Amino acid sequence: MWLCMPDPSGLHVSDLRFAYPGDAFRLHVPQLKIGAGKALALAGPSGAGKSTLLRLLAGLLAPAAGQVRLGPTSLETLNHEQRRAFRLRHIGLVFQDFALLDYLSVVENILLPHQFRGDAGAPARDKAQDLARRLQISQYLGKRVSRLSQGERQRVAVARALVHEPQFILADEPTASLDPARGRIVVDLLIEDARRRGACLVMVTHDPGLLPFFDQTVRMEDFAAA
């Protein structure tokens, strides 16, 4: 139940409950709001449920109860295929393990969402090249990702999440494999991109040094319930 009129372009969570079958872990998020163009950091110890919450926000996991509203769309009203289509159009995901396709080149990995949206033309390529330049991986565009270092792969994953200009950017520790300087570049890019386009950014991080750059910080300890 909404306590106030939601921002139709923001991200809203209310009374979200989730538990893995056969596991003692329980997640309860009474309320969470992120406005358009804002960046939220999810902090907390390992196992606190940061990645689980991110997957719930992306519609990759179905909650036991509660609502996740991304802009005007409530995820629970969408079936499996509709959620996939929604993700492809409106969500940019950075996975903890990057989830890149080893047999594709860097540019092909970056353009993957565009490929399946059917609009991987020149504008998308220009955008991919621009992102690669800003993430300092433009020299690897033609290379297969299997030949890149962990840090380079992580930046390819970030570029893939941003290339189709999604309304919601959900990033799971996108700086984990990067040195502080490069980590800062990535965070700056994510926040700047979200602010410039009016998108919502939710980023999981362990690095307390990055928290001051975010508009909001949520600690998972506050959500985890027995």
Added chain:
Amino acid sequence: MSRAAFHLAARYVLRHRLQSALLAGALGLVFALPLCLRVLIDHAQRELRARAAATPQIVGTRGSAMDLMMTALYFKRENLTPLPHGVLGELRRNPDATVIPLHVRFQAQGAPVVGTELEYFAFRGLRIASGRTLTRLGDCVAGANVARQHGLRPGGHVFTSPEQAFDMAGVYPLKMRVTGILAPDGTPDDDAIFVDLKTAWLIEGRSHGHDDLQKDKAVVLKQEEGNVVGNAAVRMFNEVTDANIGSFHFHGDMAKFPVSALIVLPDNAKAEALLAGQFARSREQQLIRPRDEMEALLAQLVRLEGFAAAALLITATAALLVTALVFALSFRLRLREFKTLEDVGVSRFSLITVKVLEVALTGLAAGVIGLTLLSFASFLAPHLLRMAL
């Protein structure tokens, strides 16, 4: 969407091209084999039937009909007991049939030397492509393949091969004059060297030529009952020339000289039936209809093909199951990859399309390999048949 799926599938197949090529090769081979076998058998059946159908009847010594047919049609040097030449004379008294003798025993340059008469060329429709036909003893006409393989030309010479290298008393090589080369006609005639029947007997030693014993008394060993016997100094000719042709002569009764088989060409069905009846009563000779013998042989071949096809079908089924297993295992190993695509938002339909296209691309490659093998089999069929025969 399907373009993206095709792109992804093609990239995966190309990235793993060695594995994909091996899989496609195995599949192509398994599915092409029965078809190749069919192509080869079809070609063999066509060729064997055509040759047999073009030869109405064959007469030979009683024994294996198959050996007689293979000797008369394909010049195989089976261990046939030869017919006496006198049978040819008897048959030629029948005005309703044409009879052509065949003598198949010797070889020259690995090709069978076929002793016959000029009617054989007309009967088979063989045309001289260069040079001229047989004109005298010791001449030969080479089939197109033999001529090409050994560089034979009109005016050249070819030696017959001794039957046994260490048989001092055996048949000596004869240097034959090549007078003509046959135009190719795609039959075993392309692979043979044709000589006159008398030349075949000359090779066999039933005729010979040597120095005139009357002119040089020094080479005479003895004279008895009108026969002059020469000593070891007498020069024997291993080549027939214009100068020495007069010295060649036959010893013995020519009616008893051997022929391997007689091709009989009856003028009509009645003559054919009468001839068949005549030889059915013979204890020494047999008359066969190559068409019937060939059909019996092909029936065996078809039965064998059935077994082979069944074995290949089982192999193909096993290969198909193994391929399905390979793909299933491959897709299972790539669950994380497909999960990534799902998470990015790729639809279930697109994911299935990617998998189907990967299988289809491998199948397409297998098809190309199979068709290549099939074309290769079609191209090789005549050569393989010639080698087999």
